[in-house]
Amino acid sequence: MGLLYTRMKIFHFSEKLDSLRRESELILPPVNVRIKPTNACNHNCSYCAYRVDHLQLGKDMVRKDFIPRDKMLEIVDDLAEMGVRAVTFSGGGDPFCYPYLQDTVERLAETKIRFAALTNGSRLTGRLAELFSLHATWIRISMDGWDDESYTRYRGCPGGEFSRILANMEAFRKYGGNCYLGVCIVVDKGNCSHIYDLIKRLHEAGVDSVKLSPCIVSNSGAENNMYHEQIFTVVKEQTARAVNELEGNKFEIFDSYHTQLATFSKSHHWCPYLQISPVIGADLNVYSCHDKAYNLGEGVLGSLKDMRFKEFWFSDKSRFFSIDPASVCNHHCVVDSSNLQILEYLDADPDHLDFV
Numbered sequence: 001m002g003l004l005y006t007r008m009k010i011f012h013f014s015e016k017l018d019s020l021r022r023e024s025e026l027i028l029p030p031v032n033v034r035i036k037p038t039n040a041c042n043h044n045c046s047y048c049a050y051r052v053d054h055l056q057l058g059k060d061m062v063r064k065d066f067i068p069r070d071k072m073l074e075i076v077d078d079l080a081e082m083g084v085r086a087v088t089f090s091g092g093g094d095p096f097c098y099p100y101l102q103d104t105v106e107r108l109a110e111t112k113i114r115f116a117a118l119t120n121g122s123r124l125t126g127r128l129a130e131l132f133s134l135h136a137t138w139i140r141i142s143m144d145g146w147d148d149e150s151y152t153r154y155r156g157c158p159g160g161e162f163s164r165i166l167a168n169m170e171a172f173r174k175y176g177g178n179c180y181l182g183v184c185i186v187v188d189k190g191n192c193s194h195i196y197d198l199i200k201r202l203h204e205a206g207v208d209s210v211k212l213s214p215c216i217v218s219n220s221g222a223e224n225n226m227y228h229e230q231i232f233t234v235v236k237e238q239t240a241r242a243v244n245e246l247e248g249n250k251f252e253i254f255d256s257y258h259t260q261l262a263t264f265s266k267s268h269h270w271c272p273y274l275q276i277s278p279v280i281g282a283d284l285n286v287y288s289c290h291d292k293a294y295n296l297g298e299g300v301l302g303s304l305k306d307m308r309f310k311e312f313w314f315s316d317k318s319r320f321f322s323i324d325p326a327s328v329c330n331h332h333c334v335v336d337s338s339n340l341q342i343l344e345y346l347d348a349d350p351d352h353l354d355f356v
């Protein structure tokens with residue numbers, strides 16, 4: 001299997017890259033659209049950036065919002081017609097709490113669009129699990145607790161949920177599809193000394209990969225760094241042990257724990273990635289990205305309430321330059337390093353390109 005998390009994927013879409021500039025008259029469809037079908041969730045994670053008040057992410061989220069069924073099917077039809085390559089379902093809430101997810105996925109499965117989902121895994125059961133197993137490219141389940149007691153403490157969910165989700169993962173394997181099953185462990189001070197145990201248990205459950213990511217605890221990069229520096233060594237020791245003992249034979253560990261401990265300040269004045277992977281929220285707003293979703297003051301590119309997505313996307317290129325990251329994105333940005341690479345690519349002097 002090739003690299004899954006490489007930032008180089010976008011460089012396989014050279015025509016799209018060259019269309020990004022303001023000066024280009026071309027508008028090409030996004031490569032990947034992230035859809036937040038509902039803001040409802042059956043868990044209540046203590047660190048959830050969409051629910052806590054001190055993080056900018058999701059600050060204007062309305063929990064009862066969801067995309068009406070007909071609008072969702074219209075969006076899927078538009079994405080297929082536009083030639084969008086992939087759809088990722090995520091929260092807001094948990095996509096598997098969306099009442100029309102089955103209809104949506106059945107419609108998607110009739111198109112060429114590849115799709116994936118981020119979920120807590122508690123509703124990865126029955127027909128939906130089968131559909132994802134047979135038609136989705138990947139699914140990633142977020143976890144934090146390492147046993148029933150700790151898991152319930154993190155998430156305010158019913159007892160026994162950790163065991164149920166592991167059982168869901170084991171059952172998911174039995175549908176026989178090719179969907180890649182991953183888990184993202186959100187690392188914080190509470191679970192840092194249980195990382196090895198949790199990875200081992202997930203390996204036993206038959207997942208394909210485990211990704212380690214730092215819990216975002218502040219809008220400030222310095223405060224995040226300070227928080228994670230205190231547990232960095234213990235996390236690295238346990239990750240190294242898991243890699244030594246468990247990795248290989250179709251089980252992979254992606255250590256993203258270090259890569260996100262960076263400064264959050266930005267100096268670029270436009271964002272290439274918002275034309276590559278925008279977000280459609282449950283409130284029918286189109287947002288620049290995951291990190292600006294449900295930020296009405298800074299992240300909205302427009303609304304689909306009275307417009308189809310395909311009309312919206314191709315109607316006005318200037319909206320893609322309405323956000324100045326140097327002014328309003330000095331917080332966590334999941335694609336920051338990709339943006340910097342793309343900006344450097346686009347800034348290369350055309351008169352000197354041949355002198356590689």
Ligand code: SF4
Pocket residue numbers: 271272273274288289290291292323325328329332333334335336339
């Ligand atoms: S710079 Fe990052 S946080 Fe800002 S709009 Fe672009 S992707 Fe979102």
